Amino acid sequence: MNILTLAASLAVITVAYGVVTFNAYTDDEKDAHDIFRILMRPRTPERYMPKSYFHKHGIKPATRLSTFTVRNCGNPATESSKLVSLQVTPDPIQLPGEIGVAFALDFYRAVQTPLKTSVQIKKRVLSNWITVPCIDQFGTCDYADFCEILDMIPECPQPFIDNNVPCQCPFQQGNYTLPKTQFEVDISILPAGDYFGQLNMTMNNAPVACYQVYLTFA
Secondary structure, X not given: OOHHHHHHHHHHHHHHHHOOOOOOOOHHHHHHHHHHHHHOOXXXXXXXXXXXXXXXXXXXXXXXXXXXXXXXXXXXXXOOEEEEEEEEEOOOEOOOEEEEEEEEEEEOOOEOOOOEEEEEEEEEEOOEEEEOOOEOOEOOOEEOOHHHHHOXXXXXXXXXXXXXXXXXXXXXXXXXXXXXXXXEEOOOOOOOEEEEEEEEEEEOOEEEEEEEEEEEEO
């Protein structure tokens, strides 16, 4: 998950939660909303839980999420891009607040619309990873063209402009680097807890990128 995805997520959240409406749901839709509301409750990250918590619930302390981690989940030999490095601070992330981001990203080929994207978001509850359902285009969702999501970003952050890093499609072939930069985020993307995220992108059925991230919000 890079800062582009963060910015796009903020745009989606703004649209999703700008107006609250109540509709008639099917049983499956009602269940999804109930699960979503439960998972959006703040939970104390497992790294802060006492040993008695793990003993009570039969959880091995060694399995708890203790650090920010990102890894490739595709085939780097066939993908159109490569995330060379990504650093996000602080760990755990505390929002609203200031977040530090640095990354290096290579595009071996130009990437443009339509950028088909599958996003998975899971939250850790009693050592189990529970899928956050897709509600109002936020959560575990499929997007026909993620470029349209990026288009919701009103303007590229100034540090992107200063370092010639694009934040909207198309992404031309080349190497892009953002040195460590502090961003002020004035809303909470996700409530406190441990999370897993996966982003899988394809263009015309060809792999562009697949990355998984484990992170904690405090």
